[in-house]
């Protein structure tokens with residue numbers, strides 16, 4: 065890795081150069097574009113981001129679960145550098161190129177299920193989810209789409225409608241898309257009757273709502289994240305996902321797994337659906353797919369995808385050649401560096417340390433997640449009342465100490481950890497130490 069794998073603070077965070085740049089950002093960019101940590105990055109790699117003041121921070125965010133293979137990963141850089149000098153764009157629908165087909169062949173092979181598949185490429189997770197719904201509606205002739213509490217699927221009109229949390233994603237942007245319905249998610253930490261029967265009860269409630277209030281034969285698609293990401297890293301109770309998938313199969317409903325945040329080895333499987341043997345009809349992927357280049361994919365059963373008439377799917381940039389080369393570099397890196405195993409190792413290191421912190425600090429109500437998709441939920445001690453203020457205070461201390469962490473959750477009370485899968489273990493340990501110190505100082 066070209067960048068030294070060390071935490072190094074040479075100024076306050078943010079430093080003077082970042083503060084200058086922040087003032088310019090505020091004068092040029094609308095306030096609606098948020099900033100988690102106003103350090104302006106100049107380079108990054110492994111488990112480190114370096115800012116304009118020369119500070120090196122430990123990265124527990126991966127650009128929101130994108131740089132799984134590391135920032136500026138060598139195989140990605142090498143492929144993109146060659147490609148950019150050959151051609152940068154032709155529009156695949158105008159004159160195609162091999163790398164797009166190679167990415168689709170790989171995704172058809174690697175995604176769950178050994179059935180005949182088709183893949184097409186777009187630019188963002190939201191665009192992938194939009195297109196999954198288009199294909200499902202076209203193939204079934206139905207209109208209704210069912211999503212879940214705490215779900216997140218994007219910021220376009222349809223995906224904003226599919227998303228659960230009002231602020232900041234939906235407030236003021238209505239009217240929303242029609243024919244979208246929300247049902248309960250098996251959220252073990254918050255299920256009213258306790259985690260033990262959460263999957264069965266939540267599935268029964270969801271299925272009852274679908275059959276009685278919507279009509280199963282009116283539903284084109286169910287869209288669900290195998291682990292709810294922005295909603296708070298909620299791992300649905302074991303058995304919930306398979307039961308929902310089974311119900312979809314029984315009723316001709318397209319089961320769409322939104323693996324934008326969980327895909328590409330993040331959870332300790334190449335795709336999170338594998339954990340419970342769930343085979344989706346369509347899977348949407350993005351984020352980790354191309355190491356930071358904008359790319360997303362819709363991979364689905366051939367008999368569904370091939371129903372759409374010629375020209376019914378598309379977009380100018382979908383499957384840009386640079387992004388396709390990056391994706392091929394990502395897939396090579398995941399395989400050659402066994403990043404699925406690395407993700408599991410990260411979980412094996414983080415979960416016990418966080419459990420020990422939960423024992424020590426009663427503001428930590430829950431520790432959860434799989435692989436390198438881990439979270440803690442903060443509550444008022446002795447209750448399950450969300451404590452977003454505690455999250456804000458811990459994040460502030462972590463950032464000041466050079467650890468980049470992100471938050472999540474419907475209630476804003478979740479600290480999530482998404483380190484690059486290539487992060488050296490010494491930085492993982494150092495980051496956990498900074499986190500523990502922040503809790504000790506609360």
Ligand SMILES: Cc1ncc(COP(=O)(O)O)c(CNCCCC(=O)O)c1O
Nearest residue numbers: 188189190216217218289293322324325
């Ligand atoms: C499961 C799941 N589906 C879809 C999406 C949307 O992916 P795009 O590439 O951001 O459109 C996401 C994006 N999550 C990060 C959103 C960041 C923000 O905008 O504040 C996701 O996690």
